[in-house]
Amino acid sequence: MTLKRKEAYQVAIMGATGAVGQEIMAVLEERKFPVERLHLFASERSAGSTYTVFGKETIVQRLSEGVFSGIDLVLGATDSALSKKFTPLAVKAGCVVIDNSSAFRMDSSVPLVVPEVNGHTVGLHNGIIANPNCSTAQLVVALKPLHDVAKLRRVVVTTFQSVSGTGKEAMDELLEQTKAVLSFKEVKCHVYAQQIAFNCIVNWECNLQTGYTDEEMKIINETRKIMGDSTIQMTATTIRVPVFRSHGESVNIETERKLVVSEARAILSNAPGIVVFDDPARNLYPTPLDAVGQDNVYVGRIREDLSVKNGLNLWLVADNLRKGAALNAVQIAEALIQ
């Protein structure tokens, strides 16, 4: 079940019309991925619409059992339920699937990959490679180089997540609610149970025993799997903020070995996929807007935490649709064909 080396590949995007699917389309073109033909699959609702990709007018086909024949590589951008249904069918048809959903991430036979961190595991797949949760992806890019030098003991993370993580409809909802507030009209909630405009909410499923959201547990479990170290102690709080795109993360870490700020800054500056954007004297730190459309994880506000022996605080920002989803998926595809 390996991908045969070719000059160019038959590539499909499953869930092509959603926020992540659209971004995958753009990233494949931008990075000149060797595509022989790009196939676009989506739900019945979106089937029939057309996009110009790789210079060709391409009609969106309805996602169904028969569509995978002859395709080499599927980039999955559907929800978890659809992925559970269609990913095995694609694999059966001989495709390799890079799946953005959470369906297979914690499956021990499925590599969960962030190329900067564990790119070497790409080859271990049995037809499926999983792309992590958006909040996890940007977190591990920043944590890994620090872990390699100083070994992480504990991580406390609080997220500031944009609505595009939920999808296009959530972006529309933020827009519509904002307009309603500005014109003193009634605010309507469809995607989220609470108003997101000018508010902060928690829109994930909660485990009724522990109180943790599934998003929080994904961050904890996926980080350990990608870093290949289940001893890292972690806790997380996930919050949705009225931002369209890019997630912020307030990250507090404890390490086995002491890292002073200058050393942490140097380590992060030399690590792949990271831009250190951190100069208090020039009021330089990354905001979500700075990261929109960017590929790197931006790290700023690196501070020694004096409340614990070897503590550091960091503020991370990345485009959740790029490094958090589409870019990472395409980077996995690139690693796969190398």
Add this chain to the structure above:
Amino acid sequence: MTLKRKEAYQVAIMGATGAVGQEIMAVLEERKFPVERLHLFASERSAGSTYTVFGKETIVQRLSEGVFSGIDLVLGATDSALSKKFTPLAVKAGCVVIDNSSAFRMDSSVPLVVPEVNGHTVGLHNGIIANPNCSTAQLVVALKPLHDVAKLRRVVVTTFQSVSGTGKEAMDELLEQTKAVLSFKEVKCHVYAQQIAFNCIVNWECNLQTGYTDEEMKIINETRKIMGDSTIQMTATTIRVPVFRSHGESVNIETERKLVVSEARAILSNAPGIVVFDDPARNLYPTPLDAVGQDNVYVGRIREDLSVKNGLNLWLVADNLRKGAALNAVQIAEALIQ
């Protein structure tokens, strides 16, 4: 320098036309504070405007050295520089000043008071009582009852602060920037250096040595002073979010004695000034919008943090203009005249 007991007091608001000054006006009326006459002081720019307060049309007077004569109680809602200039003049004129600015908070001769936590220190004043930073006020209300039972070892807090904490102009800026984004016009930054609409920023002064903002250091230092315990280890990350009113806080604590979730919930439910709003089964947790105009600190998402021996995560929300400023100031005034 004690306040003489009276049936009703000559009360002044210094900085009456700002966001906090306006809220103090409303809270004094709402709580029927025994006001004989309410004097309104503000900068030259606002002098001459009129408000109907306690049933009387009241003209805003220009804040100057001579205005304090005959006044019993001054509620200060100016910035720190103005407070440093005028608070000593008011004290010299025989007033007791409850000051909202940071000017005197860490002065060892000035009580820094949150009535639910250290109301007993109100009487120790020498003419000045300080009101804490908005983020600190809501934090200590929630921490104190847990500290009393289980002794806090360490607190890691990340804030989601609304723009009203900066003042009226910042609320206008969020509004104007939001309109500009929605109509594809250029976004202009006056109050904040970065765009706040649909973004998250850090708008406080940074200490160039440590990298911490003054807001972060206020939270740490003021919490220790109000709780009367300098052994509490603390670190903070302060972030400004595009919300008009109410601050959210993601709080991770470690305690000496283990607190299970049910016990923490019971302790908080029975503590003054707190509403526990925490039922994952009903998707119940507090959002900033829920707290607008409310007096209590709302606590939700109480979860055991398994990454450390005795850990808990909390999510706090309170109206930064009420408990974080005006309400707390008036509560101090009430304690003072009791």
